[in-house]
Amino acid sequence: MTANNHHDINGDIRYISLLSQSFPTIADASTEIINLEAILNLPKGTEHFLADIHGESEAFQHVLKNASGNIKRKVNELFAGNIRESEKQELCTLIYYPEQKLELVKAVETDIDDWYRITIHQLVRICRDVSSKYTRSKVRRSLPADFSYIIEELLHESADDTDKAAYVNVIVDTIITTGRADDFIIALSTVIQHLAIDQLHILGDIYDRGPGAHIIMDAMRNYHNWDxxxxxxxxxxxxxxxxxxxxxxxxxxxxxxxxxxxxxxxxxxxxxxxxxxxxxxxxxxxxxxxxxxxxxxxxxxxxxxxxxxxxxxxxxxxxxxxxxxxxxxxxxxxxxxxxxxxxxxxxxxxxxxxxxxxxxxxxxxxxxxxxxxxxxxxxxxxxxxxxxxxxxxxxxxxxxxxxxxxxHGCMYAVYNSNLLYHASIPLNDDGTLKxxxxxxxxxxxxxxxxxxxxxxxxxxxxxxxxxxxxxxxxxxxxxxxxxxxxxxxxxxxxxxxxxxxxxxxxxxxxxxGNYFKLRDDETVCDRILDAFGVTGPNRHIINGHVPVHASKGENPIKANGKLMVIDGGFSEAYHKETGIAGYTLVYHSRGFQLVQHEPFTSAADAIQRGTDIKSTTQIVEMSAHRMLVADTDKGTELRAQIADLKKLLYAYRHGIIKEKR
Structure with a gap:
């Protein structure tokens, strides 16, 4: 920033003065700029889209726990060829339902301490993988107070390093000998669930038909990041x-x-x-x-x-x-x-x-x-x-x-070039906005x-x-x-x-209405996206509301990929009509994956027999490069913060604002 920007600083002096209260010195402002620049280069966090849950609390909570199969995918990638399929499924079930699964394991396991050691090392490896998209400070905020320091140490010390192996093993052994293994496994599983999804988008209809809308709402009141x-x-x-x-x-x-x-x-x-x-x-x-x-x-x-x-x-x-x-x-x-x-x-x-x-x-x-x-x-x-x-x-x-x-809600939202709403936008017969x-x-x-x-x-x-x-x-x-x-x-x-x-x-x-008659028209979708100010080369409309008749060959991807309909019917009332039990959408740093689910049996069945919702993943759109935070709305926000912090640095260095040492 040069002297030519002096006038700009004076124009923003009230805001810059307020900013100085949070960053009172040159060192503080510089450190934050470094931190924000680093965040811009992290992989984009995973977004999870669900719609039309209709009170099906058990199925909803299971999809939330398994992140639409995202956790299972990571377990398969990390342990491919190293452990049996049945062991991978057991590990997944433990992550989804740690308290209940631990009770079953302890009832049959003959050497529980050995099981604890193997399992904790596996969970740490998974947690290290899902936390790799985030800064240490963000991961730290997601850790439970009781185990925050221990988990952080294990995440950043590799047992593969000979010099650190003994250190890591002692930590794990001490967790076991002090009788905290169960609590630690539960805490670590919860952290994995949270970090597997950066933001959850619910595209409407939590209520009616199923018996557990109030249970879903209780869960959402405690969920880390959702709209x-x-x-x-x-x-x-x-x-x-x-x-x-x-x-x-x-x-x-x-x-x-x-x-x-x-x-x-x-x-x-x-x-x-x-x-x-x-x-x-x-x-x-x-x-x-x-x-x-x-x-x-x-x-x-x-x-x-x-x-x-x-x-x-x-x-x-x-x-x-x-x-x-x-x-x-x-x-x-x-x-x-x-x-x-x-x-x-x-x-x-x-x-x-x-x-x-x-x-x-x-x-x-x-x-x-x-x-x-x-x-x-x-x-x-x-x-x-x-x-x-x-x-x-x-x-x-x-x-x-x-x-x-x-x-947490509104009638619509725009996130990362995606326009979200539940059902429709009123249109005239010619596809113009009504x-x-x-x-x-x-x-x-x-x-x-x-x-x-x-x-x-x-x-x-x-x-x-x-x-x-x-x-x-x-x-x-x-x-x-x-x-x-x-x-x-x-x-x-x-x-x-x-x-x-x-x-x-x-x-x-x-x-x-005309929306449902014309929504497969790419021009109509573009007109809606323009009206909502959605920009970007890969912009989309994502909504639910109308069940997708997959059994009759209906495709949830419409308008040449511009629109995605993710209501396949969570509610049992729709299963006979649709032939499936819902779509969910995952948007990670590599692109979009649409997940088609078969009906959920029950949480008890998942815990007892290790069953999971059978899902089919369809690649919708993959990015040519791995998307970073810099490519997202958050990146735009962070760049604006960096620009403001640079103005603050200029103000400090030119005596416009005094440092508060």
Whole structure:
């Protein structure tokens, strides 16, 4: 930096003065520049992309533990030809589930001390490999306090060096003789899991269908580095938490549909007794055949419970249609009053009219519906909704989890030339970006639409939001869930009513929006990427939401590699339809790898028999050179920091700012 830059320094003097508080001397600033320059030349950290987890906590946690097969790949590379396949699998299982696996090993191992020695050396070797992408300071921050010094010593001292072998062996032997081997192996396995993935991206839909969304959220609250792009099912639960009664009804209906009450009752303490009591009183003589729940794996239910669940299911479903109609009528600008479905029924003939055509109803038993005012809640229904609303409002854990989604999430994100969102971007018929009205006549498209939607979502939870704006934002969760131009839905309608009450499948059809019709067009994808300011020679859109029908030959890679769809169906509800159990994506320093998973059995099976999720890896795009931190967004950020630090050095050396010695 020359004297010609003196004017630039003066222009930034307030910022440079603040920077000097963190780096008070020339030595401090110089050391940081050296550190940042070194980081720029490290290999790019591994990013892990998951979508549409849908409460499948065991499968999710297993994929998180094995880093979509990344740990197994490293074990195979490091120990190829040195140990048997069965031993490699045992080692992988130990890394994934160290506490449980140790108990099994100790029950059968005759020379446990020898096993400890071999295993600790193997784990140190793996840990050394996965930590090689990071600075020592970053690795140090990921180490558990109890073993930080010991692990650091082992990582940077090689047993292959004759002079150091005795030193390393003594450390390992002392860990064993002091009775800390189990704790050390658990700690080392956890470090390997964390370092195998630098950043986790969740492209929406943690909630619904599976029983463990609350377990997933507990895990994410403690995860080291992650972000989420909200999905339609996440938005539904966020709306319920914000107090939208239609969203509360939808959450309950979906939980009852799949007989999945664990998240509601065990996870969030939602009291369903009032709903059960109401359902038995009102629908006690109704077989509710259309509302029998869909049972997924390991979900057993006796006939009495099945009947009660079906009655609760129908009860909340009817209330849902009423609550939705209240919002649709309150917000006519949405153009959704045609979805006030209880208005379409001829209660005398037992028929309803859909798209101008009359259909016979599968059931015409509506004891709580007044044909002259079908959307009015009965006093009993209103009392029930008040109780359910209160139960969601006072669930401390639910509110904590939703706050976590807000703090880590948004409608979209851009990382390293990759545009991430859950479902779609609204488009016109010609593939141009479609303007969508949010509120008060304000219309947005593309990036501005997603940005302002995100701000509106947050405003529903902020006390300083204008009361009318907050009420509109709370209502808007329903539009995001099922609105025609919602980027989280993007279909002509949500045919919930038709699927329950009509047998004609033609009425179930939900016409997909233009995004889904045009997303295989490279020009359209480029237009979206341009609108979001995504640059770079290898830029991509990555999203989930729509299951990929792999069994029918559908390819998750679209638009000549510009778009990747990674929802293959984690949820068991999709397995028959898709033929697989999900896609995940790994982006490491060599490029992209798409991983196709087969259904997960169980954690117990993985621990007992050493089974893993069977996965097929597809090379999507490989880089001609190994990507460095310098090639990433972080690299751009670090270069800006280096430039600022060089200005600080100039200011010190020319007396503009005094060193604080």
């Amino acid at each position: 989420i792009q909200w999905g339609n099912h996440d938005i539904l639960w966020m709306g319920a938490c914000a107090g939208n009664n239609a969203c509360i009804c939808n959450v309950l209906r979906l939980s009852l549909r799949y007989a999945n009450l664990a998240t509601l009752e065990d996870g969030y303490g939602i009291n369903l007794v009032p709903l059960a009591t109401f359902a038995m009183d009102v629908y006690g003589d109704d077989p509710c055949e259309e509302f029998i729940p869909k049972l997924l794996k390991d979900n057993r239910m006796d006939e009495k419970t099945m009947q009660l669940t079906a009655k609760m299911h129908k009860a909340i479903c009817i209330i849902q249609f009423k609550e939705e109609a209240h919002i649709f009528n309150r917000r006519p600008e949405w153009g959704m009053q045609d979805r006030c479905m209880l208005n379409t029924i001829d209660y005398n003939s037992g028929t309803c009219t859909v798209d101008g055509k009359q259909y016979p109803m599968l059931s015409n038993h509506f004891p709580t519906v007044d044909p002259t005012d079908p959307n009015r809640l009965t006093p009993e229904e209103q009392m029930l909704m008040d109780k359910l609303h209160h139960s969601f409002a006072v669930s401390e854990k639910l509110h904590k989890h939703i706050r976590t989604l807000l703090s 303007e969508v009205e949010l509120s008060k006549g304000r219309k947005y498209s593309g990036r501005e639409l997603m940005l302002n939607m995100g701000m509106m979502i947050r405003s529903a939870f902020e006390n300083d939001t204008d009361p009318e704006d907050r009420k509109y934002a709370t209502d808007y969760f329903l539009y995001l869930w099922c609105g025609k131009n919602s980027p989280l839905f993007d279909k002509s309608k949500m045919a919930t009513f038709e699927r329950y009450f009509l047998k004609e499948k033609e009425t179930y059809h939900e016409e997909k």
